[in-house]
Amino acid sequence: MAIIASRADLFPENIADVKRAGHRLQSIDAIARADLRSTEALICLLSDRIDAAVLHRAPQLRVVANVAVGYENIDVDAATERGIHVTNTPDVLTESTADHTLALLLAAARRIVEADTAVREGRFPTWGLQQALSGIDVHGKTLGIVGMGRIGAAVARRARHGFGMSILYHARAPKPDVENGLDARYMSLEQLLASSDFVSLHVPFTPETHHLFDALAFERMKSSAILINVARGAVVDEAALAQALQTGQIAGAGLDVYEDEPNVHPELLKLKKHVVLAPHLGSATEETRRAMADLAIRNVLAVLAGKPPLTPVPPPSTHEQPKM
Ligand code: GLV
Numbered sequence: 001m002a003i004i005a006s007r008a009d010l011f012p013e014n015i016a017d018v019k020r021a022g023h024r025l026q027s028i029d030a031i032a033r034a035d036l037r038s039t040e041a042l043i044c045l046l047s048d049r050i051d052a053a054v055l056h057r058a059p060q061l062r063v064v065a066n067v068a069v070g071y072e073n074i075d076v077d078a079a080t081e082r083g084i085h086v087t088n089t090p091d092v093l094t095e096s097t098a099d100h101t102l103a104l105l106l107a108a109a110r111r112i113v114e115a116d117t118a119v120r121e122g123r124f125p126t127w128g129l130q131q132a133l134s135g136i137d138v139h140g141k142t143l144g145i146v147g148m149g150r151i152g153a154a155v156a157r158r159a160r161h162g163f164g165m166s167i168l169y170h171a172r173a174p175k176p177d178v179e180n181g182l183d184a185r186y187m188s189l190e191q192l193l194a195s196s197d198f199v200s201l202h203v204p205f206t207p208e209t210h211h212l213f214d215a216l217a218f219e220r221m222k223s224s225a226i227l228i229n230v231a232r233g234a235v236v237d238e239a240a241l242a243q244a245l246q247t248g249q250i251a252g253a254g255l256d257v258y259e260d261e262p263n264v265h266p267e268l269l270k271l272k273k274h275v276v277l278a279p280h281l282g283s284a285t286e287e288t289r290r291a292m293a294d295l296a297i298r299n300v301l302a303v304l305a306g307k308p309p310l311t312p313v314p315p316p317s318t319h320e321q322p323k324m
Helices: 012-020 052-056 076-081 094-110 112-120 150-163 189-195 215-220 238-246 286-304
Strands: 003-006 024-027 039-044 063-066 085-087 142-146 166-170 198-201 226-229 252-255 275-277
Touching (some): 012 286, 039 286, 052 076, 063 286, 085 286, 094 112, 094 150, 094 198, 094 275, 142 150, 142 189, 166 189, 189 215, 215 238
Parallel strands (some): 003 024, 039 063, 142 166, 142 198
16 A cells, blocks of 8 residues: 555546555645655645655655646656656647637637626727727638647647648647648748747747747837737746837737746736636546546556556657647
8 A cells, every 4th residue: 555645636546546556645735744754655736846855755756746747847857867767647638728829819819808808897998990899700710839739730730730830830840741731831939920810839948939029029020010928927028028018019918927926926916908817727627637637547556566557758659849
C-alpha cells in the first residue's frame, strides 16, 4: 500500500480506482503545509509549484502527476535527478481547449460579452445598419497560429473547415503533416503578425516564449487584429497588451490565461470593446476534467505497480521541447 497525496479534487471513480489498487489517498489543501514524508505519489495542479525543496520534503516520492498538459510548475530536472517520474495529461484536453479557443475568438470578434451585459442592463440597442455592438467578421479571415502542437492543429482544423479561414502558422519548424489538408502556410513570426486578422497562441511557457508578445509584436500586428491566448499568461507582456489595446494598435483580445493568476492586470480589466477575459477554463468541461483525472490516476497507478507511466514528461520518444 502506498500513500498518494492529491491536491486535485478527484472524482468518485478516481477514488474507487485507488482503493481497488490497494493504495491510500490523502487529500492535501496546500503543498507548503503538507507532510510529504511518506508520500509515494503526488497528484498536483498547475497552480502548485513543485520545486527541489518540495521534492526534498518527500523522500519516498516516486511519481508527480500534474493534472494539466503544461508542466512548467514542476522542476523536472530535479525530479529526474532523484529518479522521480513526472507525468502530464496531454491529448485528452486537446479538443476542449480548441473549442474554448474558438469560443473566445468568436466572443471577442462579435462582442458577445458586451452584448450580454447590454441586454441584462436594459440597454437593448435599436436596430440600425451602423448598429451599436457591431462586430468583426470571422469567416474567411486569416488566422495566425503561434505554436502548431496538438492544440494549435485542433484550432486550425476548426478555423479552416468550420469558418473557411486561411491558416498561417509559426512554430520551431514547419510541420508538413499538419499543413496537408489545411492549406496552412509556415512563416516567420514577423510575417505572421503582419498578415493575420486573428493571432492565437499555443506555445508552452519556456524562457524563450516569456514575453514573446511584447510592445514590438503588437506594433507588427494589424490595427484590426484580435489576439487570443489560451496558452500561458507570461507569453504576453500584459502591460504592453493593455497599452496596445488602449491606443488602438490592435483591436481586441480574448484571454484565458494571465501572467500572475489569479491576478489580472488592472488596465486589462478596464477594457471592454472586443476584449473577453476568461479565468483559465481551456480544459474545463465535465467530460475533459474527468478524462484528465483518469489519466493522472492511471499514470500514478502504473508507476506504483512498477510499470512505465503512460504520459511521461518529457516524452521519451521525442527529445522535444514541451508542447501544448
Ligand atoms: C492548462 O492550462 C493545462 O496546461 O492543462
